Amino acid sequence: MKSNRNLTRGDGRRLGNATLIAFMLGSLLVLSLVRARFSPIGKPGEAIKTEEQEAMRKGSVKMETLEAGDEAAASAAAAEEEEETQPKAGDTTAGGGGGGGGASSAAVAAASTTATDHLTKPVCYESSRRSDTCEATGDVRVHGRSQTIHISPLEQEWKVKPYCRKHDAFALSHVKEWALRPLSTADTYPAVPHCTVNSSATAFVLSTGGFTGNPFHDYTDVLIPAFITAHRFAGEVQFLVSSFKSWWTNRYMQIFQRLSKYELVDIDNDDEVRCYRSVVVGPTFHKELGVDASRTPSGYSMVDFRTMLRGALGLERAVAEPSGDRWDIRRRPRLLIISRRNSRAFLNERAMADMAMSLGFDVRLGEPDISTDVSKFARLVNSADVMVGVHGAGLTNMVFLPAGAVLIQVVPYGGLEWLARGTFKEPAADMQIHYLEYMIQLDETTLSEQYPKDDPVLKDPYSIHKQGWNALKMVYLDKQNVRPHLGRLKNTFMEALKLLPHGHTN
Numbered sequence: 124m125k126s127n128r129n130l131t132r133g134d135g136r137r138l139g140n141a142t143l144i145a146f147m148l149g150s151l152l153v154l155s156l157v158r159a160r161f162s163p164i165g166k167p168g169e170a171i172k173t174e175e176q177e178a179m180r181k182g183s184v185k186m187e188t189l190e191a192g193d194e195a196a197a198s199a200a201a202a203e204e205e206e207e208t209q210p211k212a213g214d215t216t217a218g219g220g221g222g223g224g225g226a227s228s229a230a231v232a233a234a235s236t237t238a239t240d241h242l243t244k245p246v247c248y249e250s251s252r253r254s255d256t257c258e259a260t261g262d263v264r265v266h267g268r269s270q271t272i273h274i275s276p277l278e279q280e281w282k283v284k285p286y287c288r289k290h291d292a293f294a295l296s297h298v299k300e301w302a303l304r305p306l307s308t309a310d311t312y313p314a315v316p317h318c319t320v321n322s323s324a325t326a327f328v329l330s331t332g333g334f335t336g337n338p339f340h341d342y343t344d345v346l347i348p349a350f351i352t353a354h355r356f357a358g359e360v361q362f363l364v365s366s367f368k369s370w371w372t373n374r375y376m377q378i379f380q381r382l383s384k385y386e387l388v389d390i391d392n393d394d395e396v397r398c399y400r401s402v403v404v405g406p407t408f409h410k411e412l413g414v415d416a417s418r419t420p421s422g423y424s425m426v427d428f429r430t431m432l433r434g435a436l437g438l439e440r441a442v443a444e445p446s447g448d449r450w451d452i453r454r455r456p457r458l459l460i461i462s463r464r465n466s467r468a469f470l471n472e473r474a475m476a477d478m479a480m481s482l483g484f485d486v487r488l489g490e491p492d493i494s495t496d497v498s499k500f501a502r503l504v505n506s507a508d509v510m511v512g513v514h515g516a517g518l519t520n521m522v523f524l525p526a527g528a529v530l531i532q533v534v535p536y537g538g539l540e541w542l543a544r545g546t547f548k549e550p551a552a553d554m555q556i557h558y559l560e561y562m563i564q565l566d567e568t569t570l571s572e573q574y575p576k577d578d579p580v581l582k583d584p585y586s587i588h589k590q591g592w593n594a595l596k597m598v599y600l601d602k603q604n605v606r607p608h609l610g611r612l613k614n615t616f617m618e619a620l621k622l623l624p625h626g627h628t629n
């Protein structure tokens with residue numbers, strides 16, 4: 124079942140801009156060095172633009188544009204962690220940064236140069252630096268097995284990979300390409316396929332290839348972009364899933380059923396010709412674990428995503444408030460410790476729990492893994508007022524925390540602030556979650572036992588970052604366990620307590 128999660132994710136190049144950010148913070152000098160060395164698409168912007176326009180003329184939407192959006196890169200830095208996680212290659216997407224910005228307008232420009240095209244927006248466009256989206260209405264006929272969508276009217280052929288990580292060649296190598304073709308009414312090739320199934324819903328083609336299986340990627344690459352795209356249809360949308368994996372879709376079936384009134388289709392293995400009046404190919408990405416409300420049709424946001432999630436999974440707490448009888452003095456705030464076992468583990472979990480109890484917390488431990496039932500674990504997280512864990516995909520469970528709860532991200536030793544920021548710190552605000560950070564210091568990491576005092580690993584983490592994502596990951600993410608200093612951690616827990624309504628009410 125998990126076979127395709129653990130592909131070798133080698134390739135230090137993918138480090139790309141994620142690492143760059145770290146360097147930006149550190150030193151401009153290093154930044155320039157690394158950019159030259161790791162940038163996965165080492166072409167100047169202009170060359171790319173030209174190439175892209177050429178491609179557009181040919182009707183291909185494989186836009187490899189690499190925008191300069193560096194600030195964006197900061198949040199794109201995002202994501203990496205976990206055994207299965209990937210460094211985001213030249214992923215400059217992100218952070219709300221001007222979305223469909225540069226490349227999208229380039230697409231428009233290119234389209235308008237073709238004399239006959241008077242559309243305000245091409246059928247396919249770069250909906251963000253991380254995603255391409257195609258939208259069409261008319262006579263839409265989807266033939267899944269050939270990954271072809273016949274459309275009338277349509278002026279030219281388009282190609283697109285419907286997965287939100289467009290600059291990451293490794294991720295996209297596991298995503299099938301779809302073709303949108305003009306539906307010819309003349310008796311020329313290709314022949315007009317006859318509808319075997321008619322639907323009044325909008326068809327929505329997306330892929331669950333890529334990096335799915337890692338919860339961070341599940342949400343940031345697929346589920347949240349799918350919400351961004353599908354929410355506006357109020358259920359009148361049918362998910363046509365390419366690179367379908369039943370274990371994966373089953374895991375998130377309640378979410379799909381919340382977004383759509385129609386059966387989800389394993390579209391690559393589908394022999395029907397499914398006919399619709401409109402189609403969307405490729406979900407739209409906004410930002411890491413986030414929705415940019417200003418770019419949605421009716422201003423829906425991460426708050427709406429979380430409301431949808433609570434509805435889908437039956438989560439009771441919208442807000443982190445003491446429940447039950449308000450006069451019950453035993454009502455205590457709940458602190459959930461996210462455990463990890465093989466790397467970045469807390470070595471003094473028991474003592475941490477005892478200390479938290481002494482502060483008045485009701486303490487729970489949770490260790491999510493791929494076999495964990497999503498809604499069961501989601502209910503545990505939703506019952507918590509504070510969630511603490513070492514940086515890793517497990518913190519993605521923050522999506523289930525009630526509003527007003529506190530997330531404490533424990534950042535492993537090694538100059539990883541940028542990684543912590545892009546993945547879980549920045550998304551917290553839009554989720555209405557308070558965010559606190561606990562930085563692991565030298566006397567709290569097992570690295571100080573593995574390396575001599577003056578080793579660069581301990582003295583100069585950025586010199587390790589410079590060697591690429593794999594080196595960084597191996598040293599600071601895979602080989603490190605932590606033992607937080609209870610006195611310092613206590614201060615952070617008390618800070619969290621102050622942020623909660625517990626104890627302030629009477």
Ligand SMILES: *[C@@H]1O[C@H](CO)[C@@H](O)[C@H](O)[C@H]1NC(C)=O
Nearest residue numbers: 317318319320321322396398
């Ligand atoms: C689908 O709709 C078309 C156009 O109305 C009709 O000709 C065709 O018979 C329908 N096919 C099915 C399978 O219902």
